[in-house]
Amino acid sequence: MIFLLPMIVALLVVAGWPLFRTIYFSFTDASLTDLYGAEWVGFKNYLAWTTLKSGRVIFSGVLADPGWWNAVWNTVRFAAVSVTLEAVLGMAVALVLNADFKGRGIVRAAILIPWAIPTIVSAKMWSWMLNDQFGILNDLFLKLGLISGKIAWTANADTAMTAVLIVDVWKTTPFMALLILAGLQMVPKDIYEAADIDGVHPVKQFFRITLPLVRPAIMVAVIFRLLDAMRIFDLIYVLTPNSSQTKTMSVIARENLIDFDKFAYGSTMSTLLFVLIAAMTILYIWLGRVRLDGGDR
Template sequence: MTNAITTTARPAIERRQLNLQQQRVRAAFWFLAPMLVMLFLVAAWPLFRSIYFSFTNVTLNNLYAGEWIGFDNYLSWRTLSSGRTIWRGTLVDPAWWNAVWNTVRFSLVSVTIETILGLLVALVLNAEFKGRGLVRAAILIPWAIPTIVSAKMWSWMLNDQFGIINDMLLNLGLIDHKIAWTASVETAMVAVLIVDIWKTTPFMALLCLAGLQMIPRDIYEAAKVDGVHPLRVFFNVTLPLVRPALMVAVIFRMLDALRIFDLIYVLTPNSKATKTMSIISRENLIEFDKFAYGSAQSTLLFAIIAVFVAAYMWLGKLDLSGEGR
């Protein structure tokens, strides 16, 4: 920005440039300050307090009467006189590990299916055909519907007695009795996956489509002239070129999936089969009056996500900041 003047450097000009740069940096600081103060107030400080609470025994109604109890919310043990050791804390809580497993399972399955379906939809939308704009508008609809509304819509459609999904499947002869999709332990996760995939595939498709449209068309024309099989073109040309866009889309979706809360809260409340880390943390924090214990669980979720992001960025050599362009 300061190399606008390219004549032989004279001290006076250099000093002026230096002053200008200094002035800009100082202005930048003041421009950034309000945003940084705000982010500190709503993000850094609450995060710090949540982590702090996880090392105390505070309760919901009395946030200031707690004592420091170290790692007891995470793990503690006591050896009885009989020689038996009793373990306590989140890390030996089967309900917590169930939630971890549910979250991981949900995230991996949903993001995998959404990526594949999103790529397929994007490939369809990338072709030239009549009414493409309309189709693109149509797939924006699931994305635009609030999560809570889609959860309610689908829990009505998946209703065991009067739901249209059971009716369709019965008419098609795919099932012989009505399924309690959201209530039964075996199908609750499937129900959550169906709704999540329906709602988020459009987002994936749009990100993939943006990636696809940056690939120059002449590559495909060259491949066509050479008579290369379309599948080979896809795996050798399209996929490598769309990979950076895909990597970013996958991590955004993954982070969203790992913290899922609202869909499950509405669609399958209190089902052990779908309870995720966010659900169980909030339960302990707000509903069960185990504020400190819930803080420990939310801190663990934060740690898991932080490690995941760091690993992903390191392995994928991602530069999300866009500085390296």
């Protein structure tokens, strides 16, 4: 406990106190110009209603805001699709990197380059590649005959989410592959030798041996990526800052906190995002029956 104390204190100062203040502000009428003079308003920012003389009930608050629910849907859809694709592709890459071949160390280092590049740099680089006038992707697809005209990938409502998913999968698949590779290298080689002697097909070996044994590593990798995907901000903000088709919970919370000077309203959205992520993580761990250290319950 003595050795852990500095880390615990640092977490409380860096993470715990801002989280507590955010939750507190969500129950007030705080604004950027008057943070310390805010008054307590209870659950008004979350959900409130007014009954008119005609008997009609008008709801207000974040939980009655269509923009918020659109952001929730965008976030959940982005997280589900991106994490699924990254898990599948990460497993494929990890299986390749786990094989013995000449130059494996160089390939491993090269695979990690997209993940090592800062997200802002990756987003800006891809924004030029996806540009409808100067982008290399449009030029390449036109030459290959895959498209008939230039496409504004990040500005088009039909392709904006797809463009963001492509960039995120390209950048984060190496992270998934790295974690799964660590699990693959823990699998004893003699199990595969015994399976080969018994004449077990490689596909059956994968589903009967590899997947069950690396399941804890996959679960941990998916949990980490799910947490990142649910709070995605920088990639969306750079590629599609004003698109309702890709606006996530973090982006809309930042808009209300800073751009619209609705600090209490934005704090409410941030608090709901925290609650949603915490609930999903707990549910995922419970359903997976796997501790973060990889042991079975």
